[in-house]
Amino acid sequence: MRADESRAPNACAVDPWAAEFVAAAGPQDPPPGGPEARAFLHDGVAVRTRYFDDCLLEAVRGGCTQVVLLGAGLDARAFRLPWPRPVDVFEVDLPELLAFKERVVGGRVPAVARRVTVAADLRDDWAEALTAAGFDPARRTAWLCEGTLAYLAPDRADAVVRAMAAHSPPGSAVAAETATSHGSLDCLRSCRDALAADGAPWRSSLRDPASWWAERGWRMTVPDPASLPYAAERMARYVPMLREAGDTGGWLLTGTRCGPTPA
Numbered sequence: 001m002r003a004d005e006s007r008a009p010n011a012c013a014v015d016p017w018a019a020e021f022v023a024a025a026g027p028q029d030p031p032p033g034g035p036e037a038r039a040f041l042h043d044g045v046a047v048r049t050r051y052f053d054d055c056l057l058e059a060v061r062g063g064c065t066q067v068v069l070l071g072a073g074l075d076a077r078a079f080r081l082p083w084p085r086p087v088d089v090f091e092v093d094l095p096e097l098l099a100f101k102e103r104v105v106g107g108r109v110p111a112v113a114r115r116v117t118v119a120a121d122l123r124d125d126w127a128e129a130l131t132a133a134g135f136d137p138a139r140r141t142a143w144l145c146e147g148t149l150a151y152l153a154p155d156r157a158d159a160v161v162r163a164m165a166a167h168s169p170p171g172s173a174v175a176a177e178t179a180t181s182h183g184s185l186d187c188l189r190s191c192r193d194a195l196a197a198d199g200a201p202w203r204s205s206l207r208d209p210a211s212w213w214a215e216r217g218w219r220m221t222v223p224d225p226a227s228l229p230y231a232a233e234r235m236a237r238y239v240p241m242l243r244e245a246g247d248t249g250g251w252l253l254t255g256t257r258c259g260p261t262p263a
């Protein structure tokens with residue numbers, strides 16, 4: 001989806017690495033779902049890519065000197081974003097994913113001071129592995145959970161977000177995607193089923209993401225996608241469908257570390 005978006009004349013975000021990953025993966029079946037689901041997912045990925053690009057750059061401009069991508073997948077931000085200052089980027093994901101990624105990016109020079117991959121399972125003690133890889137919990141950090149938390153069971157997502165807070169001094173930032181009512185949209189049923197058959201079901205969703213994050217040490221802002229200039233037109237056509245599904249907002253969020261360390 002990022003490769004397709006990058007070729008569009010009105011692209012929200014351009015990721016030149018996406019096409020390289022697609023080529024390296026070789027021929028694939030088309031993604032599941034009908035035209036409506038594919039359009040919705042494509043536009044959603046395009047908007048979220050741009051939104052998180054902007055959030056991370058803003059956090060670094062604001063003083064964060066480390067960036068941690070949790071469930072980094074094929075995120076190429078360490079290579080493609082115009083970082084405003086030297087920053088260390090940590091990419092946490094499962095070993096097989098990182099091995100594939102390194103086949104494509106290995107040996108290429110990132111646009112950051114240091115890019116570190118951390119092979120760890122977010123259901124285990126990933127924070128220990130992150131710290132052992134050089135992450136400094138005393139430095140202000142920008143965290144990103146893009147397309148990640150929905151794949152974790154609710155108790156695991158809870159533990160991840162609490163651990164992020166426990167490893168973040170004040171002034172740290174987070175940007176995250178939350179599965180709200182999207183997960184229950186009828187048009188996405190075949191995507192959900194295909195992911196589940198592949199061993200990666202969507203496991204958690206939230207009705208009130210901002211409160212959920214606040215209980216875990218993060219003060220969040222929930223933008224109305226219609227207020228984002230690059231998103232308003234793209235997302236307008238899906239508003240009736242989302243309203244019908246009881247969407248309560250909170251799909252994309254950004255926030256800062258606040259309050260005491262949660263238990």
Ligand SMILES: C[S@@+](CC[C@H](N)C(=O)[O-])C[C@H]1O[C@@H](n2cnc3c(N)ncnc32)[C@H](O)[C@@H]1O
Binds near residue numbers: 070074093
């Ligand atoms: C939908 S992809 C999102 C990837 C990337 N953040 C992006 O937006 O392109 C979900 C990612 O989470 C990773 N992931 C899923 N479960 C995980 C776990 N238990 N521990 C670490 N990574 C996990 C997957 O390997 C995959 O790369």
